Amino acid sequence: MKSVTEISGVPKEDLSSIPASAHPTAEGPAEVAANIKYHAQYTPHFSPLKFEPEQAFYATADSVRDSLIQRWNETYLHFHRENPKQTYYLSMEYLQGRALTNAIGNLGITDAYAAALNKLGHDLENIVEQEPDAALGNGGLGRLASCFLDSMATLNLPAWGYGLRYRYGLFKQSITEKGQQESAENWLEKFSPWEIVRHDVVYPVRFYGKVEVCASGVHKWVDGEQLQALAYDVPIPGYGTNNTISLRLWEAKAPAEDFNLNEFNDGQYENAAHLHSKAQQICAVLYPGDAKEEGKLLRLKQQFFLCSASLQDIIARFKERRVENEPIAWNEFPSKVAVQMNDTHPTLSIPELMRILMDDECLGWDEAWTVTTRTIAYTNHTVLPEALEKWSVALLTKLLPRHMEIIAEINKRFLEMIHSSHPDMENKFNNMCILDDSNPQKPVVRMANLCVVSSHTVNGVAMLHSNILKDELFRDYVSLWPEKFQNKTNGITPRRWLRFCNPELSAIITKWLKTDQWVTNLDLLRGLRQFSDNSELQSEWASAKMANKIRLAQYIFQVTGVKVNPNSLFDIQIKRIHEYKRQLLNILGAIYRYKRLKEMSAEERKKVVPRTIMIGGKAFATYTQAKRIVKLVNDVGAVVNNDPAIGDLLKVVFIPNYNVSVAEILIPGSELSQHISTAGMEASGTSNMKFALNGCLIIGTLDGANVEIREEIGKDNFFLFGAEAHDVPKLRKEREQGLFVPDPRFEEAKNFVKSRAFGDYDYTPLLDSLEGNSGYGRGDYFLVGYDFPSYMEAQSRVDNAYKDTKKWMKMSILSTAGSGKFSSDRTISEYAKAIWKIQECRVP
Numbered sequence: 001m002k003s004v005t006e007i008s009g010v011p012k013e014d015l016s017s018i019p020a021s022a023h024p025t026a027e028g029p030a031e032v033a034a035n036i037k038y039h040a041q042y043t044p045h046f047s048p049l050k051f052e053p054e055q056a057f058y059a060t061a062d063s064v065r066d067s068l069i070q071r072w073n074e075t076y077l078h079f080h081r082e083n084p085k086q087t088y089y090l091s092m093e094y095l096q097g098r099a100l101t102n103a104i105g106n107l108g109i110t111d112a113y114a115a116a117l118n119k120l121g122h123d124l125e126n127i128v129e130q131e132p133d134a135a136l137g138n139g140g141l142g143r144l145a146s147c148f149l150d151s152m153a154t155l156n157l158p159a160w161g162y163g164l165r166y167r168y169g170l171f172k173q174s175i176t177e178k179g180q181q182e183s184a185e186n187w188l189e190k191f192s193p194w195e196i197v198r199h200d201v202v203y204p205v206r207f208y209g210k211v212e213v214c215a216s217g218v219h220k221w222v223d224g225e226q227l228q229a230l231a232y233d234v235p236i237p238g239y240g241t242n243n244t245i246s247l248r249l250w251e252a253k254a255p256a257e258d259f260n261l262n263e264f265n266d267g268q269y270e271n272a273a274h275l276h277s278k279a280q281q282i283c284a285v286l287y288p289g290d291a292k293e294e295g296k297l298l299r300l301k302q303q304f305f306l307c308s309a310s311l312q313d314i315i316a317r318f319k320e321r322r323v324e325n326e327p328i329a330w331n332e333f334p335s336k337v338a339v340q341m342n343d344t345h346p347t348l349s350i351p352e353l354m355r356i357l358m359d360d361e362c363l364g365w366d367e368a369w370t371v372t373t374r375t376i377a378y379t380n381h382t383v384l385p386e387a388l389e390k391w392s393v394a395l396l397t398k399l400l401p402r403h404m405e406i407i408a409e410i411n412k413r414f415l416e417m418i419h420s421s422h423p424d425m426e427n428k429f430n431n432m433c434i435l436d437d438s439n440p441q442k443p444v445v446r447m448a449n450l451c452v453v454s455s456h457t458v459n460g461v462a463m464l465h466s467n468i469l470k471d472e473l474f475r476d477y478v479s480l481w482p483e484k485f486q487n488k489t490n491g492i493t494p495r496r497w498l499r500f501c502n503p504e505l506s507a508i509i510t511k512w513l514k515t516d517q518w519v520t521n522l523d524l525l526r527g528l529r530q531f532s533d534n535s536e537l538q539s540e541w542a543s544a545k546m547a548n549k550i551r552l553a554q555y556i557f558q559v560t561g562v563k564v565n566p567n568s569l570f571d572i573q574i575k576r577i578h579e580y581k582r583q584l585l586n587i588l589g590a591i592y593r594y595k596r597l598k599e600m601s602a603e604e605r606k607k608v609v610p611r612t613i614m615i616g617g618k619a620f621a622t623y624t625q626a627k628r629i630v631k632l633v634n635d636v637g638a639v640v641n642n643d644p645a646i647g648d649l650l651k652v653v654f655i656p657n658y659n660v661s662v663a664e665i666l667i668p669g670s671e672l673s674q675h676i677s678t679a680g681m682e683a684s685g686t687s688n689m690k691f692a693l694n695g696c697l698i699i700g701t702l703d704g705a706n707v708e709i710r711e712e713i714g715k716d717n718f719f720l721f722g723a724e725a726h727d728v729p730k731l732r733k734e735r736e737q738g739l740f741v742p743d744p745r746f747e748e749a750k751n752f753v754k755s756r757a758f759g760d761y762d763y764t765p766l767l768d769s770l771e772g773n774s775g776y777g778r779g780d781y782f783l784v785g786y787d788f789p790s791y792m793e794a795q796s797r798v799d800n801a802y803k804d805t806k807k808w809m810k811m812s813i814l815s816t817a818g819s820g821k822f823s824s825d826r827t828i829s830e831y832a833k834a835i836w837k838i839q840e841c842r843v844p
């Protein structure tokens with residue numbers, strides 16, 4: 001048989017000279033090439049007769065996987081021997097994106113792989129694009145979890161992640177005449193080279209059943225149905241270290257013996273595999289629609305599945321690592337284990353840990369409670385009432401009868417404690433209790449309250465957000481436990497979000513700082529400040545930005561067919577589509593700009609700064625109002641972009657199917673980005689940090705992490721507008737009283753839409769959300785109208801600043817220079833020190 005590469009696409013040299021031999025720890029180009037060729041031939045996923053980019057990607061990934069597995073084994077062994085306290089990050093979401101560039105970058109073998117692929121007739125840049133995104137998350141919360149893993153590994157912390165291995169990730173978005181369409185994102189269609197299936201790590205997980213009380217008084221959860229959780233480990237390499245940690249993703253499967261061969265042979269195929277198909281449902285999709293009861297039940301099953309499997313695994317490890325033959329010292333559990341809950345989604349780990357300790361390990365309530373509350377901590381990511389999880393008591397009782405008993409007991413004991421120790425707080429019961437039976441027909445469990453009562457630490461994700469938690473949402477608890485509440489301002493990994501996605505700018509930074517240490521010590525970026533006026537740096541900075549803008553323009557043309565001018569101001573808003581994020585404010589601003597442009601004389605138009613407005617993001621499939629916003633952006637684009645009178649002066653582009661990989665193209669090419677949520681509603685935001693780090697200026701409200709970004713980069717370098725969080729309730733009230741007087745420009749923009757300037761689609765329900773005087777979602781709850789004039793005024797400041805290129809470049813350099821604080825390395829160090837109490841455990 002011919003060797004694979006001899007018959008590949010366009011061989012650059014005589015490929016037959018490259019042996020197909022295994023070099024699992026290869027670091028030089030020749031050995032790497034041989035190892036890639038080895039995988040193409042001996043662990044093929046396709047016919048070995050082909051070596052097109054896709055085949056080359058899988059062979060390359062398999063080769064990188066060799067290096068990862070080696071380090072990952074060493075890390076596990078090292079942690080096992082050292083037995084340090086370890087953190088387990090529980091999250092229903094991880095937005096990992098692609099792994100290849102990140103893996104070879106973190107391992108420091110990018111050049112070797114680029115050279116090796118060249119030898120094999122391929123281009124690294126082209127190969128990495130073959131990889132589908134792993135999108136096991138929605139947005140900020142999932143991406144945060146992924147950035148955290150990168151930092152935990154890089155900081156050599158004994159920590160790892162637990163999640164679910166969804167068969168289909170976040171839906172794929174396409175845009176048609178009707179607006180957003182969703183289709184399944186089959187990221188596992190081919191297979192994932194980055195996971196290691198662990199047939200040795202399997203746990204039973206029970207649903208339904210009943211509670212029996214033994215003669216000893218011990219409760220036992222029995223019967224119901226049992227599935228199995230099977231582990232898939234994804235190695236997470238740190239940057240510039242051997243430490244490689246695990247993201248352990250659980251998959252549900254039915255026990256093998258549950259396949260009924262007799263039924264199958266009898267032709268009853270569906271019955272025979274009944275439990276198998278039930279198991280498949282659990283990890284089928286991220287966020288099953290929950291309009292119906294079935295959807296709610298499935299989501300609850302997913303949450304419990306994650307909690308139960310992870311805790312069994314954590315406890316097994318705790319037992320495995322104790323001194324041989326010694327009894328289990330449960331009081332030491334919290335000095336070996338820290339569990340962090342990413343929002344309330346893994347809350348069931350609280351009653352599940354209690355249940356295991358009491359019912360399986362025979363601890364008493366008090367002892368179990370001490371262990372649980374010293375182990376578990378909770379991060380809150382939202383104050384929006386509709387995003388605070390509530391589960392119906394009926395549903396919990398049916399699916400998890402023993403857990404419901406335990407939750408009720410936690411509630412009862414909490415209320416008794418208040419009654420006896422803080423009788424003055426009894427009037428706060430309604431706010432603080434875990435069980436809410438204000439509607440006796442449908443009592444619910446408030447998961448956030450359960451988390452606050454049962455965690456040793458509760459944190460918000462930006463200073464402003466943490467203060468809102470303390471002053472409003474959790475105010476009553478603060479008087480009970482002031483020490484419990486902390487802030488941990490979010491961060492992003494500088495590896496993915498600067499070093500790898502923006503190599504041009506990275507090289508300039510390294511050159512001027514005379515070190516590349518900033519990649520792991522982002523505060524060093526501050527050193528750029530002294531050069532912010534330097535015209536040589538400014539011109540290098542400008543050319544890097546231009547190169548990235550050109551690349552972005554090409555991408556836009558490829559996915560939308562719209563030609564945008566790289567000399568226009570690139571203005572971007574990318575995030576989940578939500579009314580509180582106010583993409584509607586952005587597009588109404590664009591509509592007003594368009595209308596003005598049309599009314600201008602040719603002479604006036606000459607003074608206008610050309611602008612390309614890009615908006616991207618997915619709307620939840622059942623969120624009708626958000627989908628109308630997507631439709632409006634696309635309709636406006638269709639008119640504006642084809643208006644010959646406007647030309648390059650304005651383009652409005654909707655970027656379809658926004659995801660991590662798309663963000664990696666958009667962010668480096670951005671000049672202005674919009675973070676314009678109604679003040680007090682965005683817990684933190686993390687894309688604001690990514691943009692600022694890449695030298696993009698921000699137009700934004702005093703919300704979430706914007707507040708701290710503005711402080712770090714300097715007030716003069718931030719285009720601030722809008723109401724402040726503490727004014728919002730008063731403004732809403734004034735609105736209810738009919739005191740709001742809209743700005744004429746706002747009326748003009750809305751009327752332009754009403755005039756059907758952008759097509760026949762009926763935008764009445766969307767525009768109506770900006771009218772009226774009362775009620776959630778009506779009466780302009782998100783204050784778009786109130787903030788509009790101040791937004792437009794800030795946009796004029798943007799245009800003026802952009803006319804002065806030197807000034808703009810200086811601001812851009814200062815944005816990057818001021819972004820050091822927003823490294824997830826800083827965030828994770830703070831968690832490690834103040835919440836988890838864990839220390840570095842570096843693999844030699």
Ligand code: 26Q
Binds near residue numbers: 139142144382386686
């Ligand atoms: C709630 C109830 C029922 C079903 C689903 C949910 C649900 C699901 C996902 C609630 C919230 C989420 C996701 C929230 C999220 O992504 N929050 C973002 O977290 C980021 C990281 O901290 C912050 O930067 C963002 O400000 C915040 O919106």
